[in-house]
Amino acid sequence: LNESKNPFDNVPDNVRMPAGFRFTGIKCGIKASGKPDLSLVVCDQPVSAAAVTTRNKVVAAPVILCRERTPSATIRGVVTVSGNANACTGERGAQDAAAMAQQVAEKIGCNPTDVLVMSTGVIGKFLPMPKVQAGIHQAFESLGSETTDFLAAAEAIRTTDAYRKVTFNEIELDGTTYRIAGMCKGAGMIAPNMATFLSVFLTDAPLEADAVAAMLKKVVKLSFNRCSVDGHTSTNDTCLLLASGLGRPGAKKLSSAATEKFTEAMTETAINLAKCLVADGEGAIHYMALEVIGAANDDEAELVAKTVAASPLVKSALSGNDPNWGRIVSAAGYCDATIEPAVMSLKICGIEIYRDGTPLEFDAKTVSNAMKAQVEVPIELRIGRGSGKATYWASDLTVDYVKFNSEYTT
Amino acid sequence: LNESKNPFDNVPDNVRMPAGFRFTGIKCGIKASGKPDLSLVVCDQPVSAAAVTTRNKVVAAPVILCRERTPSATIRGVVTVSGNANACTGERGAQDAAAMAQQVAEKIGCNPTDVLVMSTGVIGKFLPMPKVQAGIHQAFESLGSETTDFLAAAEAIRTTDAYRKVTFNEIELDGTTYRIAGMCKGAGMIAPNMATFLSVFLTDAPLEADAVAAMLKKVVKLSFNRCSVDGHTSTNDTCLLLASGLGRPGAKKLSSAATEKFTEAMTETAINLAKCLVADGEGAIHYMALEVIGAANDDEAELVAKTVAASPLVKSALSGNDPNWGRIVSAAGYCDATIEPAVMSLKICGIEIYRDGTPLEFDAKTVSNAMKAQVEVPIELRIGRGSGKATYWASDLTVDYVKFNSEYTT
Numbered sequence: 001l002n003e004s005k006n007p008f009d010n011v012p013d014n015v016r017m018p019a020g021f022r023f024t025g026i027k028c029g030i031k032a033s034g035k036p037d038l039s040l041v042v043c044d045q046p047v048s049a050a051a052v053t054t055r056n057k058v059v060a061a062p063v064i065l066c067r068e069r070t071p072s073a074t075i076r077g078v079v080t081v082s083g084n085a086n087a088c089t090g091e092r093g094a095q096d097a098a099a100m101a102q103q104v105a106e107k108i109g110c111n112p113t114d115v116l117v118m119s120t121g122v123i124g125k126f127l128p129m130p131k132v133q134a135g136i137h138q139a140f141e142s143l144g145s146e147t148t149d150f151l152a153a154a155e156a157i158r159t160t161d162a163y164r165k166v167t168f169n170e171i172e173l174d175g176t177t178y179r180i181a182g183m184c185k186g187a188g189m190i191a192p193n194m195a196t197f198l199s200v201f202l203t204d205a206p207l208e209a210d211a212v213a214a215m216l217k218k219v220v221k222l223s224f225n226r227c228s229v230d231g232h233t234s235t236n237d238t239c240l241l242l243a244s245g246l247g248r249p250g251a252k253k254l255s256s257a258a259t260e261k262f263t264e265a266m267t268e269t270a271i272n273l274a275k276c277l278v279a280d281g282e283g284a285i286h287y288m289a290l291e292v293i294g295a296a297n298d299d300e301a302e303l304v305a306k307t308v309a310a311s312p313l314v315k316s317a318l319s320g321n322d323p324n325w326g327r328i329v330s331a332a333g334y335c336d337a338t339i340e341p342a343v344m345s346l347k348i349c350g351i352e353i354y355r356d357g358t359p360l361e362f363d364a365k366t367v368s369n370a371m372k373a374q375v376e377v378p379i380e381l382r383i384g385r386g387s388g389k390a391t392y393w394a395s396d397l398t399v400d401y402v403k404f405n406s407e408y409t410t
Numbered sequence: 411l412n413e414s415k416n417p418f419d420n421v422p423d424n425v426r427m428p429a430g431f432r433f434t435g436i437k438c439g440i441k442a443s444g445k446p447d448l449s450l451v452v453c454d455q456p457v458s459a460a461a462v463t464t465r466n467k468v469v470a471a472p473v474i475l476c477r478e479r480t481p482s483a484t485i486r487g488v489v490t491v492s493g494n495a496n497a498c499t500g501e502r503g504a505q506d507a508a509a510m511a512q513q514v515a516e517k518i519g520c521n522p523t524d525v526l527v528m529s530t531g532v533i534g535k536f537l538p539m540p541k542v543q544a545g546i547h548q549a550f551e552s553l554g555s556e557t558t559d560f561l562a563a564a565e566a567i568r569t570t571d572a573y574r575k576v577t578f579n580e581i582e583l584d585g586t587t588y589r590i591a592g593m594c595k596g597a598g599m600i601a602p603n604m605a606t607f608l609s610v611f612l613t614d615a616p617l618e619a620d621a622v623a624a625m626l627k628k629v630v631k632l633s634f635n636r637c638s639v640d641g642h643t644s645t646n647d648t649c650l651l652l653a654s655g656l657g658r659p660g661a662k663k664l665s666s667a668a669t670e671k672f673t674e675a676m677t678e679t680a681i682n683l684a685k686c687l688v689a690d691g692e693g694a695i696h697y698m699a700l701e702v703i704g705a706a707n708d709d710e711a712e713l714v715a716k717t718v719a720a721s722p723l724v725k726s727a728l729s730g731n732d733p734n735w736g737r738i739v740s741a742a743g744y745c746d747a748t749i750e751p752a753v754m755s756l757k758i759c760g761i762e763i764y765r766d767g768t769p770l771e772f773d774a775k776t777v778s779n780a781m782k783a784q785v786e787v788p789i790e791l792r793i794g795r796g797s798g799k800a801t802y803w804a805s806d807l808t809v810d811y812v813k814f815n816s817e818y819t820t
Contacts, residue, residue, distance in 0.1 A: 058743030123736035124769045320816030326533035333468030341468045359534040406730030
């Protein structure tokens, strides 16, 4: 199972999938490469489901459909195509997304509004519907509930991703072990021939639809909304959480204390996928784990982190293993948070190089070598104003990113 | 005079400098390269002056000094060093900036607070004051009021700029021809071994200090604040406008109608320098002139333009001459302006490729060739909401930008 080059993709030998779901990934012919491009999740019974979607005002047809249909207590399936975003495709795009759900619903024998749809890939092209329809038909032939089936589903949502992105977790609550399985895709944030972020989490914990919605919002805020590859928000970003409750058939819904514990486990799980995203950022060599501490409050810490993480100068320095503190401190200075240089301090790879507004003597070569040795480069920026904190993960900016995104293809 | 490789650097043969100023640029030894690094402007009489400075909260010592000393009706000189930003240098940096002003004031025989100071270059290093002091002494020996003296002053404020950046303009008001001469520097926005934006405009028009301050604010908003290389706001950004009134000795201050005309001429002049900045952006091959029209209001148009201009995906596509409309439209979609895809349209190099939310058939090769042929690539984005408009100039993102900013130097 561990054939992936992803440093985070450790599929445990004995991992078990959440109860109540079947999955598959197949090739339907959207991608010229012939790689898998249709992913299907089917729920054995109606499940609680919620979605968090892009904040872009230019949204793809399937995003609108997911927004209209969640949160819901009666979701039965999710169908995803990769290689075509079905974005900027107007009325026809909306009809195509609805037709995909309709076909899946007929196969399952449920209401079309109980099926969710996602897509990712080229913007502004219509879906090749005959291929998609034949694909959906074929996908129902190969559904399974094994780990390999889940991995096949994760494989089929990839676009420019160098590897599939999956994560698994377990949590014991009230004497029952509930399972979480997550998949996502995303490398650059958007564009023709490229990316977008999509993610699906499945769990067999018993949660009501509203609880799933509230939880997913919290989880996304601390994981996927704390990642930066290129800062370009996609038209298609969608994250789904489906909870079957079948981890313990007949179990009551989780108590609020148990829900809180479950939210923590979900957050940890989502952070694993968030790290996969930035590690696999287009052209990325490595990424920073940027911890902002001592801000006036958590919101300001997040703003500082987001600004530093988005600076092309900071990201270029990271790719060259340059402990360039001036770029980090000055990026913090141009965001809207309360910043006072005289009380700021900075550590890179645990080595303090700037304290209370003054540069410290440090061996640049040692810090540079430490940066070079890590996939995840830890940077700690202390603001010196309060107790607000935020962690952010951001890929570096490399020559390969620019090459990849500037090559004009006719 | 026209030895520069700058496409905008046309120094007219018969250009005349504004009356009332002398200038020079010399080598004082801050730069290891041995290139000119000290620039001096001296005013024959006290002049009206104003400054617009960086919005970064981490500011260099000379920026604080300029803020404290302007607007003013009694400025007598501006001294600038390049190769060292005097930023993040604490109390000692403040003393060094003050000492530079003090020395210039002694030479002129004026109050130290009537001298302004700028610096640009490495962050976090103290100025080599003996070299700077010897340089100031030397500079006073070579002051002159000829075009070549002005060009020498412009040369000495460069850091990573590929060429000097100057512009000249004339405007006739109330029967008198007033002159404007401007210089600026800037390629990347900031960093050790690099950049920052600095600019000085000199004019012999008669303007009061408050009028200069109000005018400069308007001018900067429509020129330098509409440029984007990498979006990283510097610790040292400073733009100065000095008005001697000596274009017509004894002239009354300009009327408000004349001031308005003068502001237009100043804006045009500053836009010329703004274009130089993005044309010479680190690694830049060419730049976009992005015109956003039909936004709900001018502020929203500016926000859309700023967001599109900062997207690494849009900038990468530009460097590859890729008419990638999906990236432009979706970047507009993720800013906070009122955006409705169904009424948006887009032209690149005058060719409409997206209309009312629908992609048009177009010959990608023709548009790509048109992009390739231009230093300034015109992009027109129509929002379809009102009459708000804004123009923005942004360099492309190239492999060379990343190479330049990621190479680790010991």
